[in-house]
Every structure is written in C-alpha cells, then in structure tokens.
Amino acid sequence: MKDRLDALRKGTEGIKKNKENPVDPNAVILGRFLEGYVPVDQFGPGVTVMSTDDIITALSDMADISQADVNRVLAVLGYKPGHNSAGSFGWLMKRIDI
Numbered sequence: 001m002k003d004r005l006d007a008l009r010k011g012t013e014g015i016k017k018n019k020e021n022p023v024d025p026n027a028v029i030l031g032r033f034l035e036g037y038v039p040v041d042q043f044g045p046g047v048t049v050m051s052t053d054d055i056i057t058a059l060s061d062m063a064d065i066s067q068a069d070v071n072r073v074l075a076v077l078g079y080k081p082g083h084n085s086a087g088s089f090g091w092l093m094k095r096i097d098i
Contacts, residue, residue, distance in 0.1 A: 029063040030055075030073055037093040039079040049082065051090035 033055070040047050052067045052074075059065060074091050082092045 026063045026065045026069065027073070029059055030065060030070065033059060034073075034077065036095060038096055039074075039077060040092045040094045041080055043082055043084050043092060046094050047084075048093050048095060049084040049088050049090040050093055051088075054090065 037048075043049065052070045055070050055074075056065060056067065079091045079093065081089065083089050
C-alpha cells in the first residue's frame with residue numbers, strides 16, 4: 001500500500017509544479033469519453049445523436065464541464081451537429097471499438 005501511495009504522490013508532483021501547462025482534468029475526462037466515438041457527417045446506420053447535455057450528464061459523476069467547453073471540443077475535433085430519423089438534434093457520433 002505504501003508503494004502505491006508513493007507512486008500516486010510522484011504522479012501528482014508534475015501537476016503541481018507545471019504551472020505553464022496545467023492539466024485540465026475535465027479535458028482529460030471528456031477526451032477519454034470521446035475515445036469511443038468518431039465524428040461523422042450525416043445520420044445513418046450505427047450513428048448516435050447525442051446532445052451536449054447528454055454528454056454532460058454522462059460525465060457528471062466525474063466532471064463539472066460547461067456546455068461551451070463540450071461544444072468547443074467537439075467542434076474542434078470535427079464533430080457535426082445533425083438530426084436523427086426521429087428528429088432529435090445533437091452531435092453526430094459513431095461508436096467504435098477501442
């Protein structure tokens with residue numbers, strides 16, 4: 001147990017000391033969530049339409065992230081907003097195996 005605690009302390013030392021490039025934990029959490037998806041241009045088989053609030057809710061146990069932050073990250077990564085066949089509007093995302 002002591003070895004694990006020492007390893008955790010060493011792992012967090014860089015976060016505390018590196019003030020020029022601080023780690024944004026919300027960005028890490030959102031990035032990990034998005035690793036299971038790829039952006040697509042239009043709705044079709046296997047495509048999910050997920051609203052910004054759906055993403056925030058999915059991450060709410062771990063992150064306090066704003067709509068603007070989610071929208072900015074998804075837009076920069078190439079995700080497009082669109083509708084599904086039922087008319088719901090959100091980000092077009094295709095689930096992939098990682």
